[in-house]
Amino acid sequence: xxxxxxxxxxxxxxxxxxxxxxxxxxxxxxxxxxxxxxxxxxxxxxxxxxxxxxxxxxxxxxxxx
Numbered sequence: 001x002x003x004x005x006x007x008x009x010x011x012x013x014x015x016x017x018x019x020x021x022x023x024x025x026x027x028x029x030x031x032x033x034x035x036x037x038x039x040x041x042x043x044x045x046x047x048x049x050x051x052x053x054x055x056x057x058x059x060x061x062x063x064x065x
Contacts, residue, residue, distance in 0.1 A: 003027050005040035009060055012039060032065045 006012040018025045032038070039062055041055035055061075 001025050001027070002043040002045065003029075003040060004043070005029070005038050007033075007036060007038060009039050012041065012060070034065055037062060037064050 001018045003016045003018075004012045005014050005016075014029075014031075016027045016029060018027055039060040041053060041060055043051055043053045045051045
């Protein structure tokens, strides 16, 4: 799994990955700025190399610190 995130839709420059092929994965995000909004998308890649991207239909998901 690849978790791509950033402070704007056009700047998803940070990437965290997990090599696990599990239905539950934990990824630690470091260096976040307090009281800030972030946009993100998730790319799931299976053992065969097939990939699917979840990006909320181009609007990206959000979280706030």
